[in-house]
Structure formats: structure tokens, C-alpha cells
Amino acid sequence: MRGKILLLFFLVFSMPGLMMAESGENLWLRYEKVSNKVLDEYSGLKKIYVEESSPVIEVAQNELMKAIKAMTSVDAVVNKKLAGSSILMGVGLDEKINIQGLKDRLKNCGPEGYVIQTIGTGSDAQVVITANSDAGVLYGTFAFIRMLQSEEDIAAINIVESPKYExxxxxxxxxxxxxxxxxxxxxxxxxxxxxxxxxxxxxxxxxxxxxxxxxxxxxxxxxxxxxxxxxxxxxxxxxxxxxxxxxxxxxxxxxxxxxxxxxxxxxxxxxxxxxxxxxxxxxxxxxxxxxxxxxxxxxxxxxxxxxxxxxxxxxxxxxxxxxxxxxxxxxxxxxxxxxxxxxxxxxxxxxxxxxxxxxxxxxxxxxxxxxxxxxxxxxxxxxxxxxxxxxxxxxxxxxxxxxxxxxxxxxxxxxxxxxxxxxxxxxxxxxxxxxxxxxxxxxxxxxxxxxxxxxxxxxxxxxxxxxxxxxxxxxxxxxxxxxxxxxxxRADEIGQEWLKMTFSNDSAFIDPTLNIMMRSREAVVNYMTPLGLHHLMGWSHHHGPEPWTEIEGARPDWLPKYYHNASESGIGFDRSESGSNAVEQYEEPLASMYNNPKTCPENLILWFHHLPWDYTMSSGLSLWDELCYHYYDGVEEVRLMQKKWDRMQGMIDEERFEHVRHKLKIQSREAEWWRDACLLYFQTFSKMPIPAELERPVHDLDELKKIKFDMTHHN
Missing domain, CATH: 3.20.20.80 (Glycosidases)
Structure with missing residues (x-):
């Protein structure tokens, strides 16, 4: 009986599509087993030579050994000899290893940059991780681990990096x-x-x-x-x-x-x-x-x-x-x-x-x-x-x-x-x-x-x-x-790195999920504050829409009305020369570009201009119709995100899949809340209909104004 139970356990947890539940506590440092196609290449990482240890170098060494063990099942050991080691790590290796140009490359690394380079081929290949400081070795080690997690080819690495900010x-x-x-x-x-x-x-x-x-x-x-x-x-x-x-x-x-x-x-x-x-x-x-x-x-x-x-x-x-x-x-x-x-x-x-x-x-x-x-x-x-x-x-x-x-x-x-x-x-x-x-x-x-x-x-x-x-x-x-x-x-290459380390190296999962990520912020802009609108959120909690909020005794610039200035004459904050003249603080040609609504980027037009509801946008639509379409596009984008995510079921662990699905359901509902609250409120000023081809709002304005946001729900 015990043998049957063990066999069943092995079959269940080795079947494709069935994964152990995950809580997310390990972030992007999960160190999952690499696929069979790269296992042979990575399994050669058996020995590590460390040039002069320190608390920082020790952290780097232990992290590398932990990652190799988890991803390849190989127990890497520290080698006391420089020759024949799979990985050489430390400060000043340019003095001990004859690599053409290494010294010059290190000069360009600054105090925290690093060089990662493969030398030799086959069983004699070595990966060198070196820098001008222990910190540089630490960062180079994590960069190398990132390559392993992403199942990249390590046969011919030649990387020189240094941080842009101190x-x-x-x-x-x-x-x-x-x-x-x-x-x-x-x-x-x-x-x-x-x-x-x-x-x-x-x-x-x-x-x-x-x-x-x-x-x-x-x-x-x-x-x-x-x-x-x-x-x-x-x-x-x-x-x-x-x-x-x-x-x-x-x-x-x-x-x-x-x-x-x-x-x-x-x-x-x-x-x-x-x-x-x-x-x-x-x-x-x-x-x-x-x-x-x-x-x-x-x-x-x-x-x-x-x-x-x-x-x-x-x-x-x-x-x-x-x-x-x-x-x-x-x-x-x-x-x-x-x-x-x-x-x-x-x-x-x-x-x-x-x-x-x-x-x-x-x-x-x-x-x-x-x-x-x-x-x-x-x-x-x-x-x-x-x-x-x-x-x-x-x-x-x-x-x-x-x-x-x-x-x-x-x-x-x-x-x-x-x-x-x-x-x-x-x-x-x-x-x-x-x-x-x-x-x-x-x-x-x-x-x-x-x-x-x-x-x-x-x-x-x-x-x-x-x-x-x-x-x-x-x-x-x-x-x-x-x-x-x-x-x-690039934002997309960073997103791809994170997805590989956090979820899966499977392109069938990565490609559609990365598409969700890359489109998500614009979706939020559209269903919250399109065309340069801003600060429409509840004045204290900053979460839900409250463009109508009035607080007796509050400073005007605490409240949404200060920013959207909606009235029967139009909407937007006039920061042109005829308004607050905030455009003056920008260099030319930006000042002139922002000052003119015809040249101002339309994704910021209501940041810099107060315009009439019937103002003609570049699309040929009135400002009111353009605003409506943006709000509706934002909601539709979130619904599309939901559909795309639903197709990911079975490609990752069920616990995190369901967590994200639940969050997207909340996001979809709140996107509708944002759309309806803003458009129904602004419509009281524009007196213009929502375009006929768009679905009707699912809420009533009076109902929306009664919603009280519960902060404890989010903490």
C-alpha cells in the first residue's frame, strides 16, 4: 500500500500542468529546475573558485551555490585552485587570468559594475565573474543567476555592466x-x-x-x-x-x-x-x-x-x-x-x-x-x-x-x-x-x-x-x-525577465501575459484619468472616483474640482499663457507646444487646457465623445485582460492563477465604477449623450455618490 501511495504521489506531481501551490513569498528568486534542453549545459557548473572572501562575497557565493543546486540538482563545491574551475568569482581576477582587454573593461565598470565572460569551450570552459569591488561581484553573480533562471546560453557570455545611478x-x-x-x-x-x-x-x-x-x-x-x-x-x-x-x-x-x-x-x-x-x-x-x-x-x-x-x-x-x-x-x-x-x-x-x-x-x-x-x-x-x-x-x-x-x-x-x-x-x-x-x-x-x-x-x-x-x-x-x-x-524585456523567473519559461505563457502587462497601465489611464485629467480620486483614500467631492473648509487644491474644472463651458485645467502659465516653466519648443491645444499631445491636453465639450479632436470626434471612448476602451481592455488570463489556467500553479483571476475580477468591476462615475458626473455639465454604439452605464450617479470606500479592505 505504501508503495502505491508513493507511486501515486510521483505521478501526480510529475504530470504536466499540475504544479505545487505557491504563495509568492520567494518573489523572483524561486530557482526552479531548468528544462532538459539546457540541463546538460548547466550541470557542468560544479566548481566555484572564490578570490578572497568577505561578508559580501560570501553572500554571492552562497546564493550561487543555492541557485545551482535548486536549478540543476548539482551540489557545487568551492575549489581552492584557479585552474579547471567552472566559475571564477572575485575582485581583481584580471591580475590572475589572462583575458585580453579584461583590465580595460574593468576600468569602465566603476565601483559597482561587473564583467561576466566565458573563456574556453566544452569541459574546459570557465565563467568569470569579476569586478572592482565586492559589491560588483555580488551584482554580477545575481546577473549570472538571472541568465540561468531564464535558460540563456552561457557558452559565450561577454557582458560589461555598470549602474546608471550611484x-x-x-x-x-x-x-x-x-x-x-x-x-x-x-x-x-x-x-x-x-x-x-x-x-x-x-x-x-x-x-x-x-x-x-x-x-x-x-x-x-x-x-x-x-x-x-x-x-x-x-x-x-x-x-x-x-x-x-x-x-x-x-x-x-x-x-x-x-x-x-x-x-x-x-x-x-x-x-x-x-x-x-x-x-x-x-x-x-x-x-x-x-x-x-x-x-x-x-x-x-x-x-x-x-x-x-x-x-x-x-x-x-x-x-x-x-x-x-x-x-x-x-x-x-x-x-x-x-x-x-x-x-x-x-x-x-x-x-x-x-x-x-x-x-x-x-x-x-x-x-x-x-x-x-x-x-x-x-x-x-x-x-x-x-x-x-x-x-x-x-x-x-x-x-x-x-x-x-x-x-x-x-x-x-x-x-x-x-x-x-x-x-x-x-x-x-x-x-x-x-x-x-x-x-x-x-x-x-x-x-x-x-x-x-x-x-x-x-x-x-x-x-x-x-x-x-x-x-x-x-x-x-x-x-x-x-x-x-x-x-x-526596455519595459518589455524587463517584463519578460520577471515572468521567466517568477512563473515560467514557456513562451505560450510569457507572450500573452507580457502583452497584458504592457497594455495595463494605459488601460488604467483610460478608465481613470484619460486625456490629461488628473486627481479625480477620493480626496483622502485616493482610490475610487469622486470628481464631485466637496469638503467644507478644505483647501481647494485638495479636491478634484480644482483639477478638472468641469462646467457647462468645458473641462480641463488651463495652464496655458492665458491660465496659470505653467507652460512657461518648460524649455522651448515644449512651452509653445504645450501652450497650443492644436499641438499639445492629446494624452495631456486637459492637463494644459480647459476646452469646450464640442472641441474637435484629431480623430474628428468632439472632446465629449473622445472622452467617452477612452473611458469605455479602458473597461474593455480590462475585460480582455481577464479573457487572456483565463487561458493561462494550467500553465502555472493554481494558487497564484486564482489569486490573479480574483484581482482582475475586482479590477474589471472597479473600472466600470470609474467609467460610470466620471462620465455620468461630467455629463451633468456637457448635456451630451454617450455615443449610441457604447453600452449603457451599469450604475446610477446617485448610487455611485453613496459608495463609501472601505480602507481596511486594502490593508
């Missing part, structure tokens, strides 16, 4: 009480956890491995709306533990700090950045941190925005505040990342505020200050033009800030592949030094002589078993890291 960070908006602001995958992985640290060590190592695999080298542990208490002994003790755990993965820790900390926790009468007593307090606090964390990265600061304290409270400038902190950090090579998200009640167009406050300060920041600028001029909308600050500050290090968590794109309920948005920003031309002056070049050091280059992504990570709440939201974490390493990569 600092590649995740920003966690995690609060000390364990909640996560704009987080949709459970509570904080860092704060207010009941389990003892030793129990959670493996969990944190998975986080560290995942980030190292995509080249992320820094993490900000707490919310930009920072609690001063994070700088007290109670919390700094925890920061020390996190720093020690992440260090072997070449990840530095950073903290968001509250500008009023000297007064709130230091007992000073104020936090004026030009007062000697305040400056000394920060210097003492920084010294205290570096005594325990010698490689501490530095501070992230949100100041004088949305009620947060800052130097302007004392009549000082952003530069005064940032430079005070920079002076305290400078002896330790620490960095100040000062956010340009300034959202104060100025009375002017919110889209203009960052440029207005920061561009006049160009050249006044210390060298270890980096101004952190959101990708768009407002606030992580499904589509925005790039922020005009990019390219406008030639003497200041600027870093771009993307949001990985989907605050305005359906939270963790909607499939929205974000690299298409990020590439749109990277490739936007600022024209600041003529054609080709892209946002990427304005931030990666190739256009201006910046002291530091950096990029930040607001993390979508929480305590959910699959880390991100939606299995496909993992792709946005992965893709952010890959683009932070190399912004020239």
Missing part, C-alpha cells in the same frame, strides 16, 4: 506604529512587529536578496512624514540591527527625519537651522548614529509641505535647512535627500510650486545635498508630464522619485505594470541643452556635472505573504530596480 534607493513610507502610508500589502516589515528579530531574520534576508538581485543599494526605513521619535535610542537600536543585517547585501540604511526634531525630542526652544545650538544638536545626533552604523547612508527630508515643519517656519530657505544637515553628515560621507514635493497653500497652481521654490536656489545647496523630485509636477498621477524641475537646476544634484506602490492606480487590486510610465518619463526630452536632453540624462550625470546621482522608488512592500498584495505588483518592485540600474532597458 544611489538606487527604496523609500518605505512606514510609520513607527506599524502602519504604512499608501501601502496596500499589509503592515510594515520594519516597525511594531511582535516576533523577535531572530525569528524574522530569514524574512529580512529574502528582502535583502531580492534587492541585491536588482541592484538596489539603499533603503529608507520610515515615512517621509517622519515621527521625531525615530531618532531616539529605542528606535535607533532597531535601525542598527537592520543595518547589520542588510550590510552584507551592499544595502545602506537611511532615515527620514522630522525637521523639528531638535525642539520635539531635543528640548531646544526651536529648530531654526541658522541657530548654533540647533546645528550642534544635529551634529551630535549624527555622530551618535555613525558610532553605531559607520556606513549609515544619511537623511531624507520632507519639509514645509502638507503641514510638515521646515526652515521656512523660521524665514529660512530650503537650502538653509538642507545645508545644515549636510554639514553634520559631510564628515561621514552622508547624504541629504531633500524632497521638492512642496505642497503649501500658496494660491498658485500646485503644478508650479516645486519649480518656483527650488529653481531660484540652484547652486546654493552643498555637494552632499540631492534634491529629490517626483516624476511629475503634481503627485504620482496615472499620467503626468515630466516635472519642469528636471533640467532646470544645472548646479544641483537632482534625483528622480517614482512611486512603486499604486496610490493612484488601483492600489494592490489593479494590475498596472509601471515601467511603461517610468520609461515615458526617462525618455521625455527637456530640451535644456537642445534635443536629446532627456530626463534620464538630466539626472544620471551625463548632462550635468553632478556630484551625486540617485533615484528613489516609494516601496509597495508589506507583511503580506507575497510581499506586495498582488502577484503582479512584484513586477513593479523588480522593474524599478532594473531601471534604476539601467534606465535604457
Amino acid at each position: 544611489l538606487r534607493l527604496l523609500n518605505h513610507w512606514d510609520n513607527l506604529n506599524g502602519t504604512v502610508e499608501r501601502g496596500y500589502a499589509g503592515h510594515s516589515i520594519w516597525w511594531n512587529r511582535e516576533k523577535i528579530f531572530k525569528v524574522l531574520k530569514e524574512h529580512y534576508q529574502t528582502y535583502a536578496r531580492a534587492n541585491a538581485s536588482i541592484g538596489i543599494n539603499g533603503t529608507v526605513l520610515n515615512n517621509v512624514n517622519a515621527a521625531p521619535e525615530v531618532l531616539t535610542d529605542e528606535y535607533l537600536e532597531q535601525v542598527v540591527r537592520f543595518a547589520n543585517l542588510l550590510r552584507p547585501y551592499n544595502i545602506k540604511v537611511y532615515l527620514s527625519v522630522n525637521f523639528s526634531s531638535p525642539a520635539v525630542i531635543g528640548g531646544l526652544e526651536d529648530s531654526d537651522p541658522l541657530r548654533d545650538e540647533v546645528r550642534e544638536w544635529w551634529k551630535d545626533k549624527v555622530e551618535e548614529i555613525y558610532e553605531e552604523i559607520p556606513d549609515f547612508g544619511g537623511f531624507l527630508v520632507k519639509a514645509n509641505s502638507e503641514g510638515q515643519p521646515g526652515p521656512q517656519d523660521y524665514g529660512r530657505t530650503h537650502a538653509d535647512g538642507a545645508n545644515m544637515l549636510a554639514e553634520a553628515l559631510e564628515p561621514y560621507n552622508g547624504i541629504v535627500m531633500w524632497r521638492a514635493f512642496v505642497y503649501a497653500p500658496s494660491g498658485d497652481d500646485r503644478a508650479k510650486q516645486a519649480y518656483t521654490e527650488f529653481v531660484p536656489l540652484d547652486g546654493k545647496f552643498h555637494e552632499n545635498v540631492i534634491v529629490q523630485v517626483k516624476n511629475g509636477p503634481v503627485d504620482f498621477q496615472p499620467r503626468e508630464p515630466f516635472s519642469p524641475v528636471f533640467g532646470a537646476m544645472e548646479e544641483t544634484s537632482l534625483m528622480i522619485e517614482f512611486q512603486i506602490t499604486q496610490e493612484y492606480l488601483g492600489f494592490s487590486n489593479h494590475l498596472a505594470y509601471l515601467p511603461t510610465m517610468q520609461k515615458e518619463t526617462f525618455e521625455s526630452d527637456t530640451y535644456v541643452k537642445g534635443p536629446g536632453s532627456t530626463v534620464a540624462k538630466a539626472t544620471d550625470g551625463s548632462l550635468f556635472n553632478q556630484k551625486h546621482t540617485a533615484i528613489a522608488g516609494v516601496a509597495n512592500i508589506g507583511r503580506d505573504t507575497n510581499w506586495t498584495g498582488h502577484h503582479f505588483a512584484q513586477a513593479n518592485w523588480y522593474a524599478y530596480g532594473r531601471l534604476a540600474w539601467d534606465h535604457t532597458l
Whole structure:
């Protein structure tokens, strides 16, 4: 009987199409068995030579051995001799291996790049992974593992890579009480956890491995709306533990700090950045941190925005505040990342505020200050033009800030592949030094002589078993890291990598699923905010549509009506010369192009113009009809995503398949909610019918206005 049970077990779990259930907790580091067609080639990876070990090199070595074992069933061993090894890894191998041009290639790698090269053929073949630093070897090792996971040919590798940005960070908006602001995958992985640290060590190592695999080298542990208490002994003790755990993965820790900390926790009468007593307090606090964390990265600061304290409270400038902190950090090579998200009640167009406050300060920041600028001029909308600050500050290090968590794109309920948005920003031309002056070049050091280059992504990570709440939201974490390493990569090739490592190498699965991913963000734009509309979301939760919202006593620019300006005369925000003149902040020819509705890109036309409902679009349709078709196209796209995904059943494990199918069902329902709410509300102004060939709305406007969004459903 026991033999029959074992035989049945073997048959069931070896049958095609039947897979073990998966939770997603291993992210893209699953290390599944490679197919038989490449097994012979990979099974030769039996020996590893390591040139001088270190904690970082040890991580790389152990990861490689783990991956080889899992993918090929081969127990790789460490070989003490250089000759005859299958894989040679370490710093300075150019001094021991005679490979023509290797030394020159390493010179082009910088401090964290790497060279991967195959030398020899057949049984004598060796794979060399070398770099100028232990970190470079770590990243090269993960790149090689990625090739194995994707079942690529390793017989003739010749790769030289280096990161485009020096600092590649995740920003966690995690609060000390364990909640996560704009987080949709459970509570904080860092704060207010009941389990003892030793129990959670493996969990944190998975986080560290995942980030190292995509080249992320820094993490900000707490919310930009920072609690001063994070700088007290109670919390700094925890920061020390996190720093020690992440260090072997070449990840530095950073903290968001509250500008009023000297007064709130230091007992000073104020936090004026030009007062000697305040400056000394920060210097003492920084010294205290570096005594325990010698490689501490530095501070992230949100100041004088949305009620947060800052130097302007004392009549000082952003530069005064940032430079005070920079002076305290400078002896330790620490960095100040000062956010340009300034959202104060100025009375002017919110889209203009960052440029207005920061561009006049160009050249006044210390060298270890980096101004952190959101990708768009407002606030992580499904589509925005790039922020005009990019390219406008030639003497200041600027870093771009993307949001990985989907605050305005359906939270963790909607499939929205974000690299298409990020590439749109990277490739936007600022024209600041003529054609080709892209946002990427304005931030990666190739256009201006910046002291530091950096990029930040607001993390979508929480305590959910699959880390991100939606299995496909993992792709946005992965893709952010890959683009932070190399912004020239294509969104589709990154998506293909992720699918192979996360689900399957089968093209029958990859091709249609990649098509879903690549079309998903535009679908979200269409059913939420087409043609340049923005901020139609509920004013507090930012999820569902509330274009009608009115809150007594609220600032106008907190509410959707401020942005869509719908009336019987038309819709849209006038940022032309006759309106707020935000177009003036862009270089020519962009300023003139955006200023004229006939030349303004139609996917941004209502961002820059208030137009009548019967305005004729390039399609020949009226603006109202064009708007209707976009909203309906968005819904139809999600329905098509559902149909395509249903065909994937049996190609991957049932647990993740059903999870995604359930999420797509929610997304389809909410896409209809968005379409009907926006169109029925705007129709009260346009007085125009929805085109006859389109299906009738499935909701009633009065019914939609009564929907109350339950935030607990998403946390």
C-alpha cells in the first residue's frame, strides 16, 4: 500500500500542468529546475573558485551555490585552485587570468559594475565573474543567476555592466506604529512587529536578496512624514540591527527625519537651522548614529509641505535647512535627500510650486545635498508630464522619485505594470541643452556635472505573504530596480525577465501575459484619468472616483474640482499663457507646444487646457465623445485582460492563477465604477449623450455618490 501511495504521489506531481501551490513569498528568486534542453549545459557548473572572501562575497557565493543546486540538482563545491574551475568569482581576477582587454573593461565598470565572460569551450570552459569591488561581484553573480533562471546560453557570455545611478534607493513610507502610508500589502516589515528579530531574520534576508538581485543599494526605513521619535535610542537600536543585517547585501540604511526634531525630542526652544545650538544638536545626533552604523547612508527630508515643519517656519530657505544637515553628515560621507514635493497653500497652481521654490536656489545647496523630485509636477498621477524641475537646476544634484506602490492606480487590486510610465518619463526630452536632453540624462550625470546621482522608488512592500498584495505588483518592485540600474532597458524585456523567473519559461505563457502587462497601465489611464485629467480620486483614500467631492473648509487644491474644472463651458485645467502659465516653466519648443491645444499631445491636453465639450479632436470626434471612448476602451481592455488570463489556467500553479483571476475580477468591476462615475458626473455639465454604439452605464450617479470606500479592505 505504501508503495502505491508513493507511486501515486510521483505521478501526480510529475504530470504536466499540475504544479505545487505557491504563495509568492520567494518573489523572483524561486530557482526552479531548468528544462532538459539546457540541463546538460548547466550541470557542468560544479566548481566555484572564490578570490578572497568577505561578508559580501560570501553572500554571492552562497546564493550561487543555492541557485545551482535548486536549478540543476548539482551540489557545487568551492575549489581552492584557479585552474579547471567552472566559475571564477572575485575582485581583481584580471591580475590572475589572462583575458585580453579584461583590465580595460574593468576600468569602465566603476565601483559597482561587473564583467561576466566565458573563456574556453566544452569541459574546459570557465565563467568569470569579476569586478572592482565586492559589491560588483555580488551584482554580477545575481546577473549570472538571472541568465540561468531564464535558460540563456552561457557558452559565450561577454557582458560589461555598470549602474546608471550611484544611489538606487527604496523609500518605505512606514510609520513607527506599524502602519504604512499608501501601502496596500499589509503592515510594515520594519516597525511594531511582535516576533523577535531572530525569528524574522530569514524574512529580512529574502528582502535583502531580492534587492541585491536588482541592484538596489539603499533603503529608507520610515515615512517621509517622519515621527521625531525615530531618532531616539529605542528606535535607533532597531535601525542598527537592520543595518547589520542588510550590510552584507551592499544595502545602506537611511532615515527620514522630522525637521523639528531638535525642539520635539531635543528640548531646544526651536529648530531654526541658522541657530548654533540647533546645528550642534544635529551634529551630535549624527555622530551618535555613525558610532553605531559607520556606513549609515544619511537623511531624507520632507519639509514645509502638507503641514510638515521646515526652515521656512523660521524665514529660512530650503537650502538653509538642507545645508545644515549636510554639514553634520559631510564628515561621514552622508547624504541629504531633500524632497521638492512642496505642497503649501500658496494660491498658485500646485503644478508650479516645486519649480518656483527650488529653481531660484540652484547652486546654493552643498555637494552632499540631492534634491529629490517626483516624476511629475503634481503627485504620482496615472499620467503626468515630466516635472519642469528636471533640467532646470544645472548646479544641483537632482534625483528622480517614482512611486512603486499604486496610490493612484488601483492600489494592490489593479494590475498596472509601471515601467511603461517610468520609461515615458526617462525618455521625455527637456530640451535644456537642445534635443536629446532627456530626463534620464538630466539626472544620471551625463548632462550635468553632478556630484551625486540617485533615484528613489516609494516601496509597495508589506507583511503580506507575497510581499506586495498582488502577484503582479512584484513586477513593479523588480522593474524599478532594473531601471534604476539601467534606465535604457526596455519595459518589455524587463517584463519578460520577471515572468521567466517568477512563473515560467514557456513562451505560450510569457507572450500573452507580457502583452497584458504592457497594455495595463494605459488601460488604467483610460478608465481613470484619460486625456490629461488628473486627481479625480477620493480626496483622502485616493482610490475610487469622486470628481464631485466637496469638503467644507478644505483647501481647494485638495479636491478634484480644482483639477478638472468641469462646467457647462468645458473641462480641463488651463495652464496655458492665458491660465496659470505653467507652460512657461518648460524649455522651448515644449512651452509653445504645450501652450497650443492644436499641438499639445492629446494624452495631456486637459492637463494644459480647459476646452469646450464640442472641441474637435484629431480623430474628428468632439472632446465629449473622445472622452467617452477612452473611458469605455479602458473597461474593455480590462475585460480582455481577464479573457487572456483565463487561458493561462494550467500553465502555472493554481494558487497564484486564482489569486490573479480574483484581482482582475475586482479590477474589471472597479473600472466600470470609474467609467460610470466620471462620465455620468461630467455629463451633468456637457448635456451630451454617450455615443449610441457604447453600452449603457451599469450604475446610477446617485448610487455611485453613496459608495463609501472601505480602507481596511486594502490593508
